[in-house]
Amino acid sequence: MTGIPTALIAGSGALPAHLARAMEAAGTPFLIAQVEGYEMAGAWHWPVETFALERLALLFDLLHARGMQRVVLAGTVHRPRLEPERIDPRTAQMLPRILPLLAQGDDGALRAVIALFEEDGFEVVGADAVAPGLQPPPGVPTAAQPSEADRRDAARAAAIVVALGASDLGQGAVVAQGLCLAVETLPGTDAMLAWVADVAGACRPDPKGAKGVLCKAPKPGQDRRVDLPAIGPATVEAAYRAGLAGIAVEAGGVLVLEPEETLARADALGLFLWVREP
Incomplete structure (x- = not known):
């Protein structure tokens, strides 16, 4: 396979499957990480890892272990209601930065998520980087x-x-x-x-x-x-x-x-x- 190993962070809707098909056709190694509580359409023939937002640090560990270098976020995820009892210690350290931005609206929440992925060493790219034909x-x-x-x-x-x-x-x-x-x-x-x-x-x-x-x-x-x-x-x-x-x-x-x-x-x-x- 060729291309930069890419993690597809998937919410609900049709877009994640379109991006997965584009990466598959291009020979790009990829992993699908599905946000818990949301379901992407058309994912039946790819393995999918499900993660909880309360354990975001554990997702980072998984992506590094699988050799992922890039991240593309696709699909619908509404602002979450976090369950405190599920938060792992490392993710808890992120919350003082995340929670104020969640209150600022969708754009603020997305900026916070992008920053966290980048600080953990991942390149965050847009859908056009993996499926320019769209x-x-x-x-x-x-x-x-x-x-x-x-x-x-x-x-x-x-x-x-x-x-x-x-x-x-x-x-x-x-x-x-x-x-x-x-x-x-x-x-x-x-x-x-x-x-x-x-x-x-x-x-x-x-x-x-x-x-x-x-x-x-x-x-x-x-x-x-x-x-x-x-x-x-x-x-x-x-x-x-x-x-x-x-x-x-x-x-x-x-x-x-x-x-x-x-x-x-x-x-x-x-x-x-x-x-x-x-």
């Missing part, structure tokens, strides 16, 4: 193209996402005819689009006007090695059910899972995908 180049690769109204809606949605990110909230928004129909919060993109499909359709002033755009982008100042927003075929289908014209994602800041299938679904449903320069 970030498409700027442009509109779909048959459908955004109209001028769609472009205005995308710009408005992008500005809203910037405002959300400044408050450490979500990474997505839906705008139609200049009106914000929904913003992404803790339940995520799928829940936001389901709400738009069920409720927000009647909010469009002109039933024959612009259908609306989903915009996804990272938070301003976000460490792009972790928690990048992602879309995939399911996002395209949810946007279609929500009656939208298409999806705009920030170039270099959003992962497109199963890119070929995502584009195929968009073309089949008549939606555009715009990889938009910020």
Whole structure:
């Protein structure tokens, strides 16, 4: 095998399996360490080590023993509620640094975790380092193209996402005819689009006007090695059910899972995908 031995620290969702497949195809030695209480999708044919956040120091020992040199964090993990009785002595020494940052929000918690891995000698890399094909180049690769109204809606949605990110909230928004129909919060993109499909359709002033755009982008100042927003075929289908014209994602800041299938679904449903320069 070739490449730098890499530990995949996995939360829930589809992204960890995509990264594991990319490393497997590239011949990169890797180990999957699954956060206890979360389950990555599609991990059935790889061995998985499960670890508790209360015993993070023991995870570091395991990764060193297995020869891991890099770490990539992927998947969803909500801010944990730690159980004091499970904390080992070495992890307990880390807590005075971790706990204040956990209270600062998701970005603070992620920065704390990255720092701990780096101080223990691991290089922390982003998803693009192990699966560069998940970030498409700027442009509109779909048959459908955004109209001028769609472009205005995308710009408005992008500005809203910037405002959300400044408050450490979500990474997505839906705008139609200049009106914000929904913003992404803790339940995520799928829940936001389901709400738009069920409720927000009647909010469009002109039933024959612009259908609306989903915009996804990272938070301003976000460490792009972790928690990048992602879309995939399911996002395209949810946007279609929500009656939208298409999806705009920030170039270099959003992962497109199963890119070929995502584009195929968009073309089949008549939606555009715009990889938009910020």
